Amino acid sequence: MEYEIIRKTEVTSTNILLKQLAKDGADHGTVLVADSQTNGKGRMGRSFYSPKDTGIYMSILLREDFGNNPTLVTTLTAVAVMKAIEKVTSKQTQVKWVNDILLDGKKVCGILSEGSFSGKELEYMIVGIGVNVDTDYFPDDIKDIAGSVGGKKEELITAILDSFFDEYQNLSDRSYLNYYRERCVTVGKNIKIISPEKEPIEAFSQGITDDAGLIVKYPDGKTEVIMSGEVSVR
Ligand code: BTN
Numbered sequence: 756m757e758y759e760i761i762r763k764t765e766v767t768s769t770n771i772l773l774k775q776l777a778k779d780g781a782d783h784g785t786v787l788v789a790d791s792q793t794n795g796k797g798r799m800g801r802s803f804y805s806p807k808d809t810g811i812y813m814s815i816l817l818r819e820d821f822g823n824n825p826t827l828v829t830t831l832t833a834v835a836v837m838k839a840i841e842k843v844t845s846k847q848t849q850v851k852w853v854n855d856i857l858l859d860g861k862k863v864c865g866i867l868s869e870g871s872f873s874g875k876e877l878e879y880m881i882v883g884i885g886v887n888v889d890t891d892y893f894p895d896d897i898k899d900i901a902g903s904v905g906g907k908k909e910e911l912i913t914a915i916l917d918s919f920f921d922e923y924q925n926l927s928d929r930s931y932l933n934y935y936r937e938r939c940v941t942v943g944k945n946i947k948i949i950s951p952e953k954e955p956i957e958a959f960s961q962g963i964t965d966d967a968g969l970i971v972k973y974p975d976g977k978t979e980v981i982m983s984g985e986v987s988v989r
Pocket of ligand 1: 767768769770771792794795796797798799801803811812813814855864865866867883884885886
């Protein structure tokens, strides 16, 4: 698929700026790439450390009907990023449900998908991807959990976008989910489910559904499929 890339040196957040461009009518497939972010956004209200030039900070605008299931797009993005990293660096990464890409146990990429709704209908989605390419200094709060992938930044950007739009053709048949399951470190583990404004809940993670949800079993034996939130693997 054809995609248009807009390049910026510094932005607050590629997700915030692309949302603005979407409101102004930007097309499906518009990609915004920045060299640094002053207000990079992570999940659950956290920030994403975005130093100049040593990482990839980009967002993709999608204007299609995803059956109101943004988790499918998020997991597809994770697959696209893992394949691209392997192609460029020959390194095998893994994924912690739903969207943290790990290399040797360290987080090297985060994905932040944000939907814009008109009533209950998803109008468009912004998929934000942040990759630490050759960042060697991380702030204290993340220095033990963050890592870098290495490789050439421009080559990685092209590989991620090619891989993303390639995989995107398979969104509806969901074949990419098998790759996701193979690389997922969360399945078969005791986990804690972390949701905003709630106490963490302990559970055992049993698998990934065809809707990309995580099947969890609680200590009382009940099972549930969760579609969002964050897990920590114990
Ligand atoms: C997370 O790990 O919590 C998600 C991090 C997502 C970071 C990317 S960087 C590009 C895009 N713009 C943002 O402000 N955030 C995403």
